[in-house]
Amino acid sequence: MLRGLTTVSFWAADLPAAKAWYTELLGTEPYFERPGYAEFRLGDYQHELGLIDSSYAPPGSATGPGGAVVYWHVEDVSAALDTLLSKGAKEYEPLTERGPGFVTASVTDPFGNVLGIMDNAHYREVLAARGTGDA
Incomplete structure (x- = not known):
């Protein structure tokens, strides 16, 4: 689906x-x-x-961080987090080791949206299997 x-x-x-x-x-x-x-x-x-x-937001839309976080894959979560914070984002969730091959963090951008970042071993595996990136 x-x-x-x-x-x-x-x-x-x-x-x-x-x-x-x-x-x-x-x-x-x-x-x-x-x-x-x-x-x-x-x-x-x-x-x-x-x-x-x-x-254009529908009536009743949340005006602050909501219940879902979309994580974007990055090569270096710590460096990406530092960059985001230096540009005015605010920490939402600190850098967190989730287990081998999984590191996350998230920020609230200056406009109130939650932006998640992650280094994800599964993402790397998919890229490697497709021959489109590093393993």
């Missing part, structure tokens, strides 16, 4: 500021934009991170 991650959407009351922050963080401009929306393609599988003007 679920075939893969397509788009992770973050709300932002100040969309131009969020677009600028993520453009600097990711080192790339959005590949798709329309009024009230900007979308980036990221990583090995070109997953999408969408920024949406919070005026």
Whole structure:
């Protein structure tokens, strides 16, 4: 039924500021934009991170961190966490060793969204099996 991650959407009351922050963080401009929306393609599988003007949020939407955290694979969680914090993100969950080959952390971006980062042994195994990355 679920075939893969397509788009992770973050709300932002100040969309131009969020677009600028993520453009600097990711080192790339959005590949798709329309009024009230900007979308980036990221990583090995070109997953999408969408920024949406919070005026489009459905009634009753959470205005702060919610119950789900999406983790993005990174090569070095500690370095990525330091980068995020240096750009104004706030620690949500500290760097945590989850077991052999699994390290996580998460932050709240300056716009109130939770951004998770992870070094994940299973992600590396999938890349290696596909011949598209390091094991």
